[in-house]
Amino acid sequence: MRYKDLSPAVRRSLWPIIGLFVLLLANVLISPEFFSIEIKDGRFYGSLIDVMNRAAPVALLAIGMTLVIATGGVDLSVGSVMAIAGAVSAGLIVGGVDNIAIVIGGGLLAGVAAGFVNGFLVGYFGIQPIVATLILMVAGRGIAQLINSGQIVTFHHEAFEYLGVGYLFGLPFPIILVIITFVLVQLLMRRTALGLFVEGVGANASASHYIGINDKLIKLMVYCVSGLCAAVAGMIAAADIGGSDANNAGLWLELDAILAVVIGGASLMGGRFSVFLSIIGALIIQALTITIILSGVPPKFNLLIKAAAIIVILLLQSPEFHRQIARFKKAGGAQS
Amino acid sequence: TVGFSQVGSESGWRTTFSESVKAEADKRGIDLKFSDAQQKQENQIKAIRSFIAQGVDAIVVAPVVETGWRPVLMEARRARIPVVIVDRNVAVNNDQLYVTRIAPNFVDEGRKAANWLMDATDGQCDIVELQGTVGSSAAIGRMEGFNEVIGKYEGAKIVRSQTAEFTRAKGKEVMESILKAEGGGKELCALWTHNDEMALGAIQAIREAGLKPGEDILVVSVDAVDDIFSALKAGDVNASVEMSPHLGGPAFDVIEAYLDGKRDFEKWMVMDGRIFTQENYQDEYELRKSQ
Amino acid sequence: MNKKFLPLYVTSSLFVLLFLVGSVQFENFGTLRVFMNLFTDNAFLIIAAIGMTFVILSGGIDLSVGSTIALSGVIISVLLRDYGWHPIPAFAFVLVLGTLFGAAMGAIIHFYQLQPFIVTLAGMFFARGLSSVVSEESVPITHMFYDNVAMFGFELPGGAWLGSSTIIALVVLGLAIWLANFTRFGGRVYGIGGDAQSAALMGVPIARTTISVYALSSFFAALSGIVFSFYTFSGYSLAAVGVELDAIAAVVIGGTLLTGGYGYVVGTLFGVLIMGVVQTYISFDGTLSSWWTKIVIGLLLFVFIALQRYLVRRGTKA
Amino acid sequence: MSTDDTVLALRGVVKTFPGVKALNGVDFTLRKGEIHALLGENGAGKSTLIKVMTGVYRRNGGIIALDGTEIHPANTGDAQDLGISTVYQEVNLLPNLTVAQNVFLEREPKRFGIIDWRRMNREARELLLGYDLDIDVTAPLNSYSVAVQQLIAIARGVSMSAKVLILDEPTASLDAEEVASLFNIMRDLRDRGIGIVFVTHFLDQVYAVCDRITILRNGTLVGEYEAATLSQQDLVSHMLGKELEKAVHEKVGQAEAQTRETLFELNQGSSDVLEPLDISVCAGQVVGLAGLLGSGRTELCKLVFGVDELSQGDAKLNNQSIRFSNTRQAVVAGLGLCPEDRKKDGILGPMSIRENMIMALQNKRGWWRYIPMKKQRELAEHYVKVLKIATSDIEKPINQLSGGNQQKVILARWLAAEPKLMLLDEPTRGIDVGAHAEIIQLIRKLCDDGLGLLVASSELEELVEFADKVVVMRDRRKVAELSGSDISQQTIMQAIAGQS
Numbered sequence A: 001m002r003y004k005d006l007s008p009a010v011r012r013s014l015w016p017i018i019g020l021f022v023l024l025l026a027n028v029l030i031s032p033e034f035f036s037i038e039i040k041d042g043r044f045y046g047s048l049i050d051v052m053n054r055a056a057p058v059a060l061l062a063i064g065m066t067l068v069i070a071t072g073g074v075d076l077s078v079g080s081v082m083a084i085a086g087a088v089s090a091g092l093i094v095g096g097v098d099n100i101a102i103v104i105g106g107g108l109l110a111g112v113a114a115g116f117v118n119g120f121l122v123g124y125f126g127i128q129p130i131v132a133t134l135i136l137m138v139a140g141r142g143i144a145q146l147i148n149s150g151q152i153v154t155f156h157h158e159a160f161e162y163l164g165v166g167y168l169f170g171l172p173f174p175i176i177l178v179i180i181t182f183v184l185v186q187l188l189m190r191r192t193a194l195g196l197f198v199e200g201v202g203a204n205a206s207a208s209h210y211i212g213i214n215d216k217l218i219k220l221m222v223y224c225v226s227g228l229c230a231a232v233a234g235m236i237a238a239a240d241i242g243g244s245d246a247n248n249a250g251l252w253l254e255l256d257a258i259l260a261v262v263i264g265g266a267s268l269m270g271g272r273f274s275v276f277l278s279i280i281g282a283l284i285i286q287a288l289t290i291t292i293i294l295s296g297v298p299p300k301f302n303l304l305i306k307a308a309a310i311i312v313i314l315l316l317q318s319p320e321f322h323r324q325i326a327r328f329k330k331a332g333g334a335q336s
Numbered sequence B: 001t002v003g004f005s006q007v008g009s010e011s012g013w014r015t016t017f018s019e020s021v022k023a024e025a026d027k028r029g030i031d032l033k034f035s036d037a038q039q040k041q042e043n044q045i046k047a048i049r050s051f052i053a054q055g056v057d058a059i060v061v062a063p064v065v066e067t068g069w070r071p072v073l074m075e076a077r078r079a080r081i082p083v084v085i086v087d088r089n090v091a092v093n094n095d096q097l098y099v100t101r102i103a104p105n106f107v108d109e110g111r112k113a114a115n116w117l118m119d120a121t122d123g124q125c126d127i128v129e130l131q132g133t134v135g136s137s138a139a140i141g142r143m144e145g146f147n148e149v150i151g152k153y154e155g156a157k158i159v160r161s162q163t164a165e166f167t168r169a170k171g172k173e174v175m176e177s178i179l180k181a182e183g184g185g186k187e188l189c190a191l192w193t194h195n196d197e198m199a200l201g202a203i204q205a206i207r208e209a210g211l212k213p214g215e216d217i218l219v220v221s222v223d224a225v226d227d228i229f230s231a232l233k234a235g236d237v238n239a240s241v242e243m244s245p246h247l248g249g250p251a252f253d254v255i256e257a258y259l260d261g262k263r264d265f266e267k268w269m270v271m272d273g274r275i276f277t278q279e280n281y282q283d284e285y286e287l288r289k290s291q
Numbered sequence C: 001m002n003k004k005f006l007p008l009y010v011t012s013s014l015f016v017l018l019f020l021v022g023s024v025q026f027e028n029f030g031t032l033r034v035f036m037n038l039f040t041d042n043a044f045l046i047i048a049a050i051g052m053t054f055v056i057l058s059g060g061i062d063l064s065v066g067s068t069i070a071l072s073g074v075i076i077s078v079l080l081r082d083y084g085w086h087p088i089p090a091f092a093f094v095l096v097l098g099t100l101f102g103a104a105m106g107a108i109i110h111f112y113q114l115q116p117f118i119v120t121l122a123g124m125f126f127a128r129g130l131s132s133v134v135s136e137e138s139v140p141i142t143h144m145f146y147d148n149v150a151m152f153g154f155e156l157p158g159g160a161w162l163g164s165s166t167i168i169a170l171v172v173l174g175l176a177i178w179l180a181n182f183t184r185f186g187g188r189v190y191g192i193g194g195d196a197q198s199a200a201l202m203g204v205p206i207a208r209t210t211i212s213v214y215a216l217s218s219f220f221a222a223l224s225g226i227v228f229s230f231y232t233f234s235g236y237s238l239a240a241v242g243v244e245l246d247a248i249a250a251v252v253i254g255g256t257l258l259t260g261g262y263g264y265v266v267g268t269l270f271g272v273l274i275m276g277v278v279q280t281y282i283s284f285d286g287t288l289s290s291w292w293t294k295i296v297i298g299l300l301l302f303v304f305i306a307l308q309r310y311l312v313r314r315g316t317k318a
Numbered sequence D: 001m002s003t004d005d006t007v008l009a010l011r012g013v014v015k016t017f018p019g020v021k022a023l024n025g026v027d028f029t030l031r032k033g034e035i036h037a038l039l040g041e042n043g044a045g046k047s048t049l050i051k052v053m054t055g056v057y058r059r060n061g062g063i064i065a066l067d068g069t070e071i072h073p074a075n076t077g078d079a080q081d082l083g084i085s086t087v088y089q090e091v092n093l094l095p096n097l098t099v100a101q102n103v104f105l106e107r108e109p110k111r112f113g114i115i116d117w118r119r120m121n122r123e124a125r126e127l128l129l130g131y132d133l134d135i136d137v138t139a140p141l142n143s144y145s146v147a148v149q150q151l152i153a154i155a156r157g158v159s160m161s162a163k164v165l166i167l168d169e170p171t172a173s174l175d176a177e178e179v180a181s182l183f184n185i186m187r188d189l190r191d192r193g194i195g196i197v198f199v200t201h202f203l204d205q206v207y208a209v210c211d212r213i214t215i216l217r218n219g220t221l222v223g224e225y226e227a228a229t230l231s232q233q234d235l236v237s238h239m240l241g242k243e244l245e246k247a248v249h250e251k252v253g254q255a256e257a258q259t260r261e262t263l264f265e266l267n268q269g270s271s272d273v274l275e276p277l278d279i280s281v282c283a284g285q286v287v288g289l290a291g292l293l294g295s296g297r298t299e300l301c302k303l304v305f306g307v308d309e310l311s312q313g314d315a316k317l318n319n320q321s322i323r324f325s326n327t328r329q330a331v332v333a334g335l336g337l338c339p340e341d342r343k344k345d346g347i348l349g350p351m352s353i354r355e356n357m358i359m360a361l362q363n364k365r366g367w368w369r370y371i372p373m374k375k376q377r378e379l380a381e382h383y384v385k386v387l388k389i390a391t392s393d394i395e396k397p398i399n400q401l402s403g404g405n406q407q408k409v410i411l412a413r414w415l416a417a418e419p420k421l422m423l424l425d426e427p428t429r430g431i432d433v434g435a436h437a438e439i440i441q442l443i444r445k446l447c448d449d450g451l452g453l454l455v456a457s458s459e460l461e462e463l464v465e466f467a468d469k470v471v472v473m474r475d476r477r478k479v480a481e482l483s484g485s486d487i488s489q490q491t492i493m494q495a496i497a498g499q500s
């Protein structure tokens, strides 16, 4: 089958996946044992697993962010919400709560509350998403620091730490959490009409209103989901280092999450979305980070490499770029 | 009234620093105007100018970066408000612009850490370095001091160096990858990190890779925050160079003396940190626990 | 009263209100000096935010401004220190470089139909990365020219000061108003922001306009970097982190819609001033801890935007 | 065949979209000083041909020559510079700019290098007065209704025309009076030697102004004819490739209506912009809304559907009082509104035809009862067939359909949702003659099944054809109600003009 004959949907999903493979291949050149996966005490162990494991927080954020972006919005507060959720859970543990359900429930509740605030401001107040969520991006980190009194709250709680460092079926638990969230969201979006409504609101809010879709409620919902995902990511981050670092947890991760969604091919103007491709996007970003670490290039070049890689990946997805390449090839062929 | 312009609240160390300044001000009955710059120099400059506009009696600054202070310091001088620089250094060629600097010597901290490590390993060591934020003066200074010392030893070299942005989570993540890249890390001799947070993250990665931090891989860092003492006790960390966050006291001493008419201050009061190791940490550990 | 300007009236009155509240509460607040400080301290932000206004009016966004500010500062300081350049050619150099950088981003956005958010995000990484490659350390600037320019200004009553950077910012403001509302280019920018497809069908040259808009924004960012270097007398690769978000917030507070097509350059000036007053207010208060500072900034931002929406909505109904 | 007075000549023009050959070797010749109709079914390729001429699309083959020299406009701006001005099918103006700016965009009058706002506003005002539009030109465009916007677009296009003026369905939402005044202007331009291309689905308009006719079908040229020698019947059969059957129907007279139960009632209802008015619709009844532009028909539909809030009076559905706080409640209660502005309020651009069609039904069922994919496909296939929607694939994004076909999809959306009371605001805007008849038949059938219908339309002919009752509006209030045999174009016109 030729590329031209592929349906647009397949074509769209092809490029992020190719991008990921190219990056992984680059890693093999840098460090030959990149693809080797060993089994140590019944656990998979290797760089590939690391990529997935480390991508988990951004992947979770990206899942929520995908829905938000599909409605034509954006959620800048996810990084801060991560910090809040981590701080709440840590606070509960240090405060003597041992029941894991309460600890996790507390974190999730914080996430939903944050999402509710965002969704309310965007949906019912009609404040522009970037600004509405900027409020919580700034204030949220303050709230997290307030909970922690600005310190890193270290804790020991075996069950909770399992979220970050545990293993299930030989895989790090964060990976499992991403899979579970993905499946749940996918069920919710594709087995009910919610996904359709989300895309409708993003494609044309005014037309959706005329169809009778409750666009405000849909917006409220997606921000709540985003808040929830951010809370899970925040708890993973806290569990991973056994401490809640309100100052740095999730710092600037909102940008990574947005980047992941866009690499996954979604438009920031809203409309069509694919949660799966956003996760691929998150994997690409993490693979890139690990490539940079492994490459041994001095850190001051990190950002330059990242910028170059992003542009290349974006160009790969651009149909106009394909056309240019085709034209170039044709011209080259004619000359020789 | 004293205005205090703080960098931000990017780490636990910084917060302890802010709190201790506030507590000290309370104790002495000083009316403290605290301003958090959220890691931005421009905010700090704004804050200082607003202190000047408010007509405070003295200003304490913990600068974000070393450069770029001359214009605003000159303005303070025109308004006859004394300025004390704490924590980081400032680079101005006219030392009349401030009363004194109470600051550590980052280069020296790097040297101390390196000297300790070279002693412990007889100068034979493959080292992994976790740098602080690219471009920060602490990272640059500590790197310089450390490299200067190990440059004298044939057998010591840095095999890998990456930034982990001074945070615990990044420390763990970066170390994890480095261990993989170094074939599991069995060949490595030591880890040198530009602050304790990164070390605390990295030791978890080392442990998860099946090695024993502090034995298989020696760990040396800077700051000596509270958490590092637990790690020293557990034997996960071998050494940490002290950098005291309790700068409020000395700063207010200087200000009080200045307002009493004293003028000839030493222009750089170097905060000379101790180095805590497995051998000497106990006393300090007990002391901090009791607080 | 023209309804079109309602958001503008609301924004400016809220600024005055905030300033009055501060003046009543703290002594020395309601002075010409504090007022002028708002301009001096935020001159660079005013310039960057004005560039951002054009981008946002055209329906785009530019995340690279903070990094561009840092990059131009670093380049200037390195040129001065290591290559012995005179500041003026160095300024010309960074302005040209900035313009080209913006034009390149605009071209990528237009010709490859990529989203501005992401292209300029890559631009942000690129400029920041390039500045740390040029110099990791902060480079001080010591040049007589800088001293002279920094000294230049007019003494106003009450210890207030009208300095060179304020003057530059005001000139830029005037220029931008002219460009936005009295030239064909301005109409095109608003048009593209309103509906790019229709604009194309009406004969607006989309490519040229898009590229110009980003070039303009980066030009202003580079200029802002120059003003910033007068503010700090140094070039530093980590300078001006997050200024793009401040600029966006200022533009939006100033009443411009992020979806493009609606808003005024003057609004942006008030947006910056409002954020400046909030900061001044907090540092006059001086009792807030780091986290309360953040929370209060967030709350004020919220109260402000909610109030603005409420007033504008009521105004358009009445 | 091209003579000396040929101004624009197209030879063998080809345009392909992925999967569609929209134009397949089309020839077209426009002479100086003629009005040339370009006709064809929905999706025949008229708009595409125009967009190729004006550089919006790059042609895949063929020659376009202006005054004998080949041209390659890369965008509309180029075409305008060459002397071709165009009014595109959808209103393509800038909603956020002022009316005057829209009229003068890209050719603003200047003084000392600065835009002369005063002069621009004055000239725009004078220009629009020529179209009987006495409006505030400094107000943003989107404060006016689609019809007004369409007039503004025409005014802009006409005032720019140098050699060629292209009008793609300019009369779709205009009423008779405006159409007449537009035709006067067109004739005037023709006499000044300008070549005019005119696309429309109203055949009587074709005969009223056009000199020659070019017909397209499925992207290929059917032929070029002199208007004077082509009968309407032949014209239609050339367009459709077959004869058209006319539907006839019985009106539900006043007497019969009274025996039916009232479905919907509005008593002294008013909104912020509408004066209080009464209106009632029975099951099985078609109520027409007539009026001039800006008379408040659209506002009334929005009020009934709950987009705007009822500020006074009350509404009843099946004798139960209703008050909607959002549109979803209206949909669940059994209402449907097919909006006037399809680009802004109708289509979900990037979504597929299937999704666009099932959306209203799905919304009515609620989010958790997802319509199975098989059922969705069936529904979509069904309506594509019934409404003759020209598309190869129901998974195609709707914004790749031709304008008329988009309108059909929106209609299908509400037909699929099976509401009790359907509100149609200019439902047949841009729909071709073949489908027009089909749709009217469909609507009749629904009415027989007990649907109540409120139709706002500027086409009196259409209203007369199938409305059982016509409510006439003027200046945002109801001025007359006609029913049964009282309904004729003449009586409606009289009511509109205020001479009852």
Ligand SMILES: Nc1ncnc2c1ncn2[C@@H]1O[C@H](COP(=O)(O)OP(=O)(O)OP(=O)(O)O)[C@@H](O)[C@H]1O
Binding pocket: D017, D018, D020, D022, D040, D041, D042, D043, D044, D045, D046, D047, D048, D049, D089, D390, D391, D399, D400, D401, D402, D403, D404, D405, D430, D432
């Ligand atoms: N952007 C596009 N992408 C893909 N296909 C398109 C696009 N635009 C038009 N088409 C297809 O080209 C064909 C011709 O469309 P066109 O808009 O020219 O029809 P039309 O004759 O103007 O019809 P109408 O009377 O409904 O306006 C249609 O089959 C349509 O689906």
Ligand SMILES: Nc1ncnc2c1ncn2[C@@H]1O[C@H](COP(=O)(O)OP(=O)(O)OP(=O)(O)O)[C@@H](O)[C@H]1O
Binding pocket: D133, D134, D135, D143, D144, D145, D146, D147, D148, D173, D273, D291, D292, D293, D294, D295, D296, D297, D298, D299, D300, D340, D456, D458
């Ligand atoms: N000629 C006009 N002059 C001034 N305002 C107008 C004019 N036409 C429309 N408007 C404005 O547009 C608003 C919408 O009118 P509405 O759309 O309900 O009318 P309509 O009868 O549906 O006519 P159409 O849709 O054909 O324009 C009116 O409230 C009015 O403010």
Ligand SMILES: [Mg+2]
Binding pocket: D046, D047, D048, D089, D168, D402, D403, D404
């Ligand atoms: Mg068409």
Ligand SMILES: [Mg+2]
Binding pocket: D145, D297, D298, D299, D340, D425, D456
């Ligand atoms: Mg109407």
